Amino acid sequence: MNNHCRIGVALIAAVVAVPAFAAGDAAAGKAKSAICAACHGAEGLSPNDLWPNLAGQKYGYLVKQMKAFKDGSRSDPMMSPMAAPLTDVDIENAAAFFSSLK
Numbered sequence: 362m363n364n365h366c367r368i369g370v371a372l373i374a375a376v377v378a379v380p381a382f383a384a385g386d387a388a389a390g391k392a393k394s395a396i397c398a399a400c401h402g403a404e405g406l407s408p409n410d411l412w413p414n415l416a417g418q419k420y421g422y423l424v425k426q427m428k429a430f431k432d433g434s435r436s437d438p439m440m441s442p443m444a445a446p447l448t449d450v451d452i453e454n455a456a457a458f459f460s461s462l463k
Contacts, residue, residue, distance in 0.1 A: 385420070385450075390458030393451050396443070397459075405462045416462035423456035 397415070401407050405416030415423065429435035430444035431452070444452075 385453035385457030387457040390454035394455040415459040420460040427452040
């Protein structure tokens with residue numbers, strides 16, 4: 362194998378090994394998630410023990426849970442209807458916003 366092939370293989374291996382990072386637009390997520398503030402707080406800190414804090418949650422976790430509410434694999438009488446009209450981009454943006462908070 363020549364040096365060019367080795368470099369190419371090394372680059373491919375490096376790209377494959379890099380974990381996925383948060384996607385989404387946090388600014389767009391902040392605007393879209395204004396309705397979330399009623400239960401989860403404007404800065405993602407819930408005023409009620411019944412609802413979780415979203416601030417600082419991991420991006421992937423937030424996306425997974427919201428998609429589960431949307432597709433029905435997770436059900437909640439309050440969250441399922443809230444997630445139903447969201448697009449994948451809406452969910453990714455909201456997750457980017459909440460995961461960016463401390």
